[in-house]
Amino acid sequence: MKEYQAGKIRNIAVLGHGSVGKTTLVEALQYVTGAIDRQGRVEDGTTVTDFEPEEVRRHISISAAMAPIEWKDHKVNLIDVPGYFDFAGEMIGPLTVCEGALIVVDAVAGLSVGAEKAWDQCDKYGVARMMVINQMDRDHANFSKTLKSIIDKYGTHIAPIEVPIVENGQFKGVVCILESKAYMGEGKNRTEVPIPDFVMEEVQMARDAIMEAAAGADDELMEKYFDQGELSGDEIMTGIRKGVLDGSVVPVMCCSAVTRIGTGKLLEDLIDLMPSPEGRVIEGVSPRSGDVHQRVCQDDQPFSARVFKTLADPFVGKLSLIKVTSGVMSGETQLYNANLDKSEKAGTIYVLRGKKQINVPKLHAGDIGALAKLTAVNTGNTLCDASRPVKFDSIEFPAPCISKAVYTKKAGDEDKVFSGLSRLMEEDPTIRISKDTETTETILSGLGELHLEVVSKKLAAKFGAECILQDPKIAYRETIRKSIKCEGRHKKQTGGHGQFGHVWIEFSPRTDGESDFQFVDAVVGGVVPRNFIPAVEKGLRDNIKHGVLAGFPVVGLSAKLYDGSYHPVDSSEMAFKTAARLAFKKLVDASPVLLEPVYHVEVLVPDENMGDIIGDLNKRRGRILGMEKEGELQKVTAEAPLAEMFKYATDLRSMTQARGSFTMKFERYEEVPPADAKKIIENAKQVEEEE
Numbered sequence: 001m002k003e004y005q006a007g008k009i010r011n012i013a014v015l016g017h018g019s020v021g022k023t024t025l026v027e028a029l030q031y032v033t034g035a036i037d038r039q040g041r042v043e044d045g046t047t048v049t050d051f052e053p054e055e056v057r058r059h060i061s062i063s064a065a066m067a068p069i070e071w072k073d074h075k076v077n078l079i080d081v082p083g084y085f086d087f088a089g090e091m092i093g094p095l096t097v098c099e100g101a102l103i104v105v106d107a108v109a110g111l112s113v114g115a116e117k118a119w120d121q122c123d124k125y126g127v128a129r130m131m132v133i134n135q136m137d138r139d140h141a142n143f144s145k146t147l148k149s150i151i152d153k154y155g156t157h158i159a160p161i162e163v164p165i166v167e168n169g170q171f172k173g174v175v176c177i178l179e180s181k182a183y184m185g186e187g188k189n190r191t192e193v194p195i196p197d198f199v200m201e202e203v204q205m206a207r208d209a210i211m212e213a214a215a216g217a218d219d220e221l222m223e224k225y226f227d228q229g230e231l232s233g234d235e236i237m238t239g240i241r242k243g244v245l246d247g248s249v250v251p252v253m254c255c256s257a258v259t260r261i262g263t264g265k266l267l268e269d270l271i272d273l274m275p276s277p278e279g280r281v282i283e284g285v286s287p288r289s290g291d292v293h294q295r296v297c298q299d300d301q302p303f304s305a306r307v308f309k310t311l312a313d314p315f316v317g318k319l320s321l322i323k324v325t326s327g328v329m330s331g332e333t334q335l336y337n338a339n340l341d342k343s344e345k346a347g348t349i350y351v352l353r354g355k356k357q358i359n360v361p362k363l364h365a366g367d368i369g370a371l372a373k374l375t376a377v378n379t380g381n382t383l384c385d386a387s388r389p390v391k392f393d394s395i396e397f398p399a400p401c402i403s404k405a406v407y408t409k410k411a412g413d414e415d416k417v418f419s420g421l422s423r424l425m426e427e428d429p430t431i432r433i434s435k436d437t438e439t440t441e442t443i444l445s446g447l448g449e450l451h452l453e454v455v456s457k458k459l460a461a462k463f464g465a466e467c468i469l470q471d472p473k474i475a476y477r478e479t480i481r482k483s484i485k486c487e488g489r490h491k492k493q494t495g496g497h498g499q500f501g502h503v504w505i506e507f508s509p510r511t512d513g514e515s516d517f518q519f520v521d522a523v524v525g526g527v528v529p530r531n532f533i534p535a536v537e538k539g540l541r542d543n544i545k546h547g548v549l550a551g552f553p554v555v556g557l558s559a560k561l562y563d564g565s566y567h568p569v570d571s572s573e574m575a576f577k578t579a580a581r582l583a584f585k586k587l588v589d590a591s592p593v594l595l596e597p598v599y600h601v602e603v604l605v606p607d608e609n610m611g612d613i614i615g616d617l618n619k620r621r622g623r624i625l626g627m628e629k630e631g632e633l634q635k636v637t638a639e640a641p642l643a644e645m646f647k648y649a650t651d652l653r654s655m656t657q658a659r660g661s662f663t664m665k666f667e668r669y670e671e672v673p674p675a676d677a678k679k680i681i682e683n684a685k686q687v688e689e690e691e
Contacts, residue, residue, distance in 0.1 A: 017114025214239025
């Protein structure tokens with residue numbers, strides 16, 4: 001592969017909803033440019049960018065994958081990004097290193113939620129956009145209807161720069177409005193033909209829309225457009241390019257990835273209209289002084305690069321995908337990790353095409369490649385010249401919204417499973433692994449049920465470690481509702497010294513709002529010797545870990561030791577600990593109740609879903625605290641028990657067609673309703689009997 005300067009590079013993330021043909025389109029563009037000899041199919045598992053076993057098995061993209069192509073003396077670094085929302089984290093890394101995004105829309109279904117989310121993320125990261133209406137070869141494909149759905153949503157931003165040529169229901173070619181030319185046929189074998197009469201009216205309407213969009217992107221062009229009512233072809237191109245760069249204009253094209261009709265023109269439009277990384281200024285800070293530093297995307301600048309993705313492979317080792325943001329990187333370049341204050345050597349440099357690694361001698365500013373076996377490098381790290389260090393902003397990935405407990409399938413595989421999960425965390429920063437100290441479970445958190453299922457399959461395929469995912473145990477608590485005086489008397493006579501301990505303890509609920517156990521020494525007259533009182537307290541503290549209802553920890557409990565007796569020979573610390581335990585067991589008469597964790601929940605949803613969301617939260621024993629407008633969405637604030645929220649991420653996605661999102665944080669413990677408490681207690685007793 002040739003070396004390319006920044007001005008000849010285009011970094012483009014291919015985004016959109018699941019199953020709109022993104023991977024097939026990337027495959028077609030590789031075939032058209034000669035990067036591959038045969039166009040693979042998603043259904044056959046033969047595409048370049050879907051190479052993971054789970055991708056092949058499920059026929060969906062799971063990880064973002066590179067597919068660089070060369071066309072007309074330019075290099076286009078395409079990144080095929082998954083469209084399913086469980087893998088939304090895979091979109092973030094590419095958007096931090098790409099100057100442009102191609103949003104793919106289905107010609108049958110029209111504008112989808114995935115395309116809307118991609119648009120919003122492009123806004124967030126300041127990425128230029130173009131849209132392509134794909135799958136024009138399908139039955140019921142309707143360019144006009146799909147274009148209308150896009151315009152209805154985004155208005156004057158949209159500029160259709162192509163019109164399809166459809167004859168007898170068959171997609172034959174495209175009319176390029178900017179060139180006033182028509183092309184028939186596929187890919188590089190297309191031929192120029194006269195513009196058919198039956199599309200002339202549509203072409204003129206599109207030209208007017210483009211002219212208006214171009215004028216709106218530039219004040220001088222706007223003035224000329226108002227004065228003369230017309231712009232030249234060069235002026236339209238100037239206005240469109242400027243509008244694409246600042247986000248005010250989003251060109252729309254059409255193609256069929258399967259038949260490759262329209263793909264050649266699509267490539268040319270990407271090169272002509274999408275911005276190059278050349279001259280792009282990125283701000284960072286000095287890791288030593290904290291001063292703001294800038295890096296310009298040029299070869300003559302100090303070297304800097306950003307790690308935007310990590311691939312974990314048990315055979316190849318760790319691969320770090322990077323974008324050179326300034327300077328030039330060769331195999332001899334010393335890499336200073338500004339995040340971890342460590343240095344490493346670049347070594348072999350690769351350009352990735354799917355899983356294929358292509359050795360290259362160097363990467364110029366603006367280009368994307370990969371480095372192997374950088375041990376102390378993680379996703380989001382900045383690599384730079386140690387003499388001119390800079391640290392860019394870290395990458396913010398979506399927070400996990402669903403959790404499962406992880407159990408090994410085979411006894412003795414614990415180390416294998418958890419070391420494998422740690423490796424997968426390097427690859428996917430949206431995974432979280434934590435240890436629940438109370439339930440002793442290892443908790444795996446992610447963006448959806450499919451996400452966690454895929455993680456478990458990857459674990460088995462890559463590291464030979466099989467695991468089982470279950471709903472996590474809930475950390476219930478127990479407390480009492482009334483005060484009670486309990487006697488604990490332990491007397492045992494065996495040969496020689498016996499055992500004797502005797503206490504009277506008043507148990508009561510704490511009224512000061514605190515949940516910690518409170519021990520009060522109210523003994524007078526030495527009825528319990530001073531040296532045995534700590535043993536009573538310890539006996540109680542040991543026993544509050546397992547309550548009398550279902551074995552859950554007891555909270556909000558005050559215990560006052562006020563009376564008792566002892567034997568001068570047979571009394572011991574152990575005897576008084578046992579007496580305290582016997583007194584504690586009588587809490588069954590103090591109206592014990594079960595408590596459950598209640599979470600503060602904030603849900604962001606479109607207006608039209610408000611009724612469904614509120615009704616659903618009520619079914620989950622939730623309490624609605626308030627509603628307020630937040631941007632174009634409504635924010636519903638509520639409280640709900642954790643026991644009812646395990647599958648909320650999946651259900652919310654279903655109710656809102658994935659437009660809704662939510663956050664949860666622990667609020668407090670509350671009493672479990674009697675009917676639910678009865679089931680929990682019965683289940684706990686059953687588990688105890690089985691053990």
